[in-house]
Amino acid sequence: MQSFVLSSEQLNVLFETLMAKMPMMGPKQRSDQPGFYHFDWLKSPGELVLHYTTTTIPPKKAFFPPVETMFSFKLGDPPELTHIIEDTPFVLAGVHPCDLAAIKALDDAYSVPPADKRWLANRRRAIIIGSDCLPDEYCFCTSMNTADARLPCDLFLTPIDRGWLCEVHTDAGKNVLKNIQKDTAQKKDIEDASQWRLQKAEKISTKLNINFEAFAKILEAGGLTPIWKEIADRCYSCGSCNTTCPTCFCFNKYDEFDTTLTSGIRKRVWDSCQLPEFAMVAGEHNFRGERWERVKHRWHRKFLYLFRQFKRPYCTGCGRCSRACTADINMADVINQLAAASEKERSHA
Amino acid sequence: MPETAMNAGQVSGFYMPELAKVYRTCRKETDIIIEAGMHSGRPLGHMPGQFVQVSVFGYGEVPISICSSPTRTPDRFELCVRPVGGVTKALYNKNSEDWIGIRGPFGRGFPVDLTKGKDILVVAGGIGIAPLRSLINYIMDKREEYGRLIIVYGAKTPDLILFTSDIEQWENQPDAEVYLTVDEADNSWNGRTGVVTLPIREIEIDPARTAAMVVGPPVMYRFVAMELLKKDMDPDNIFFSLERHFKCGIGKCGHCQLNDLYVCHDGPTFRYSDLLARTEAIEAWAPEKDQD
Ligand SMILES: Cc1cc2nc3c(=O)[nH]c(=O)nc-3n(C[C@H](O)[C@H](O)[C@H](O)COP(=O)(O)OP(=O)(O)OC[C@H]3O[C@@H](n4cnc5c(N)ncnc54)[C@H](O)[C@@H]3O)c2cc1C
Ligand code: SF4
Ligand code: SF4
Ligand code: FES
Numbered sequence: 001m002q003s004f005v006l007s008s009e010q011l012n013v014l015f016e017t018l019m020a021k022m023p024m025m026g027p028k029q030r031s032d033q034p035g036f037y038h039f040d041w042l043k044s045p046g047e048l049v050l051h052y053t054t055t056t057i058p059p060k061k062a063f064f065p066p067v068e069t070m071f072s073f074k075l076g077d078p079p080e081l082t083h084i085i086e087d088t089p090f091v092l093a094g095v096h097p098c099d100l101a102a103i104k105a106l107d108d109a110y111s112v113p114p115a116d117k118r119w120l121a122n123r124r125r126a127i128i129i130g131s132d133c134l135p136d137e138y139c140f141c142t143s144m145n146t147a148d149a150r151l152p153c154d155l156f157l158t159p160i161d162r163g164w165l166c167e168v169h170t171d172a173g174k175n176v177l178k179n180i181q182k183d184t185a186q187k188k189d190i191e192d193a194s195q196w197r198l199q200k201a202e203k204i205s206t207k208l209n210i211n212f213e214a215f216a217k218i219l220e221a222g223g224l225t226p227i228w229k230e231i232a233d234r235c236y237s238c239g240s241c242n243t244t245c246p247t248c249f250c251f252n253k254y255d256e257f258d259t260t261l262t263s264g265i266r267k268r269v270w271d272s273c274q275l276p277e278f279a280m281v282a283g284e285h286n287f288r289g290e291r292w293e294r295v296k297h298r299w300h301r302k303f304l305y306l307f308r309q310f311k312r313p314y315c316t317g318c319g320r321c322s323r324a325c326t327a328d329i330n331m332a333d334v335i336n337q338l339a340a341a342s343e344k345e346r347s348h349a
Numbered sequence: 350m351p352e353t354a355m356n357a358g359q360v361s362g363f364y365m366p367e368l369a370k371v372y373r374t375c376r377k378e379t380d381i382i383i384e385a386g387m388h389s390g391r392p393l394g395h396m397p398g399q400f401v402q403v404s405v406f407g408y409g410e411v412p413i414s415i416c417s418s419p420t421r422t423p424d425r426f427e428l429c430v431r432p433v434g435g436v437t438k439a440l441y442n443k444n445s446e447d448w449i450g451i452r453g454p455f456g457r458g459f460p461v462d463l464t465k466g467k468d469i470l471v472v473a474g475g476i477g478i479a480p481l482r483s484l485i486n487y488i489m490d491k492r493e494e495y496g497r498l499i500i501v502y503g504a505k506t507p508d509l510i511l512f513t514s515d516i517e518q519w520e521n522q523p524d525a526e527v528y529l530t531v532d533e534a535d536n537s538w539n540g541r542t543g544v545v546t547l548p549i550r551e552i553e554i555d556p557a558r559t560a561a562m563v564v565g566p567p568v569m570y571r572f573v574a575m576e577l578l579k580k581d582m583d584p585d586n587i588f589f590s591l592e593r594h595f596k597c598g599i600g601k602c603g604h605c606q607l608n609d610l611y612v613c614h615d616g617p618t619f620r621y622s623d624l625l626a627r628t629e630a631i632e633a634w635a636p637e638k639d640q641d
Binding site: 253 | 362363364365366368370388404406407408409410446448450566567568592593594596597599600601602603604605606607608609629
């Protein structure tokens with residue numbers, strides 16, 4: 001892998017050059033909530049914030065928006081359907097390692113044949129520039145093997161004394177840097193970056209007390225209903241944990257007529273397995289009608305079903321669900337609680 | 350990209366329906382049978398037990414079993430719809446010459462190849478007869494390839510019995526055994542009354558050479574399974590087709606998950622033995638366990 005050094009001015013030139021050619025999405029400060037950041041289309045490179053803790057909504061929205069139109073229809077004989085999908089290239093900048101890992105997780109899940117072509121088409125449009133992060137007390141990426149994730153980014157930035165260390169991960173990344181003034185990275189620059197990452201990792205205090213395989217086995221063994229019920233007693237089934245999660249990929253879709261009632265659109269929207277009607281069928285039969293069954297499903301899906309299928313848990317340790325939960329249900333705490341309970345059970349047996 | 354420029358693979362991955370024309374409908378008080386054909390002229394190319402995602406533009410898209418047999422009208426297919434909500438009510442109001450959207454066929458149908466040479470026991474409850482009617486007519490058209498054909502069909506009331514003219518034909522076949530039952534009889538009814546498990550009890554089967562294909566409301570599966578196990582059937586030879594909430598039909602939207610399985614893609618037909626190892630599969634639905 002090649003690495004370069006860019007001064008802050010040179011990095012700004014890079015973003016200006018890119019933005020002259022194509023739109024760029026990146027983290028910027030929320031005008032309604034200073035100190036909070038969100039991924040949005042940037043008006044100028046100056047809006048981009050590379051030092052930020054996290055965003056409420058993950059960057060998967062660049063490829064899979066919370067609400068998107070899939071096609072429009074016009075009734076007639078025959079009706080006319082128009083497929084709606086963007087094809088302009090864009091840049092997604094300022095993506096943290098855990099969120100890069102999440103994009104990779106969704107690449108894998110959506111590529112299983114028959115693939116989700118909407119996700120794949122949007123992914124092909126993007127150049128991704130990752131950047132190193134500022135963790136808080138909710139992050140537990142060091143327990144999830146995602147603290148240093150890089151794929152699928154094209155370039156990755158880490159702050160160093162001389163500005164930014166810029167790792168080149170793909171040919172597309174190399175192309176982007178072609179006419180940009182830069183320096184080759186020296187040993188000292190690489191060491192700076194390692195030091196920076198070491199400091200970051202040391203700040204992460206939330207840790208899991210169990211490895212993925214052992215945790216999957218605990219879930220598989222079952223017998224945890226009292227704990228699921230205890231968590232469910234606090235949960236409101238609001239679905240915020242799913243909405244903020246970078247690895248959740250469930251969706252719903254619905255049609256909308258326009259005012260003429262002769263044409264309209266079909267949309268797809270993010271959905272949440274915590275909502276009571278998620279698994280309901282006609283006749284009011286509900287396969288996960290009880291709150292504790294839905295709570296259990298969330299952990300089972302992330303750490304057992306998808307873990308077995310893709311050999312990686314569908315959680316990056318980003319902590320977004322824990323930050324978002326008004327009931328203070330904390331992802332890492334729950335995992336440790338389940339691990340401890342099953343440990344206790346074993347020592348009693 | 351215009352809709353016509355897409356091939357079938359693209360259509361499903363982009364969630365784009367293909368147009369289909371309604372040729373004929375048969376509307377009764379409680380259901381409608383819609384005969385349709387793809388606008389492109391392509392045969393649907395389904396197998397018994399598969400489903401399509403049916404669109405009524407402006408209302409939405411729902412999974413519906415294909416109830417016709419692929420052995421009969423390759424360029425047309427039939428859907429039997431019971432109006433229970435927004436989209437199914439819109440389908441109920443369709444007439445000939447109207448348009449609908451189709452994605453599919455999707456899913457794993459009944460194991461018609463695997464069970465060749467076996468006695469086939471069909472158990473249908475309510476609207477569950479729809480996919481099984483496709484299977485029964487498929488077997489009727491390949492009669493020599495299978496052993497006995499035993500059909501058990503239960504409906505709530507006599508007027509809810511679907512496909513009455515098919516049933517008449519089946520009853521007139523010397524090599525088909527038909528057991529029809531209703532939960533609640535009325536004056537017009539002089540057949541059996543009682544749930545579907547009652548006729549199953551009467552039937553003598555050779556458990557070693559029988560395969561059972563079962564479709565019905567969620568609550569039915571457990572009771573049918575108990576009866577079949579009492580007859581010494583192996584859970585490997587019992588096939589259940591399950592209903593779940595489907596949105597995508599291709600294993601992506603998450604709505605139909607049954608533990609690690611996607612009912613739309615890994616099913617909707619499953620071996621009972623595979624379901625036994627899982628939760629949320631066929632437990633009886635108990636209202637007192639629902640929402641708090
Ligand atoms: C594999 C499969 C085959 C089916 N075959 C048939 C058939 O041959 N004939 C037939 O009449 N019905 C069939 N159904 C059921 C049919 O899909 C639902 O009745 C329909 O989706 C309800 O949608 P709606 O808009 O009319 O009702 P809504 O107003 O959306 O809701 C009515 C009820 O149906 C539930 N529901 C909503 N969407 C779905 C969904 N996508 N899947 C299941 N339940 C849903 C809701 O939770 C609610 O309880 C099948 C379902 C599956 C999964
Ligand atoms: S955010 Fe918290 S309260 Fe809301 S559904 Fe998730 S766990 Fe429950
Ligand atoms: S489950 Fe929670 S911590 Fe894990 S990736 Fe999703 S939002 Fe982040
Ligand atoms: S219906 Fe979407 S995953 Fe099965």
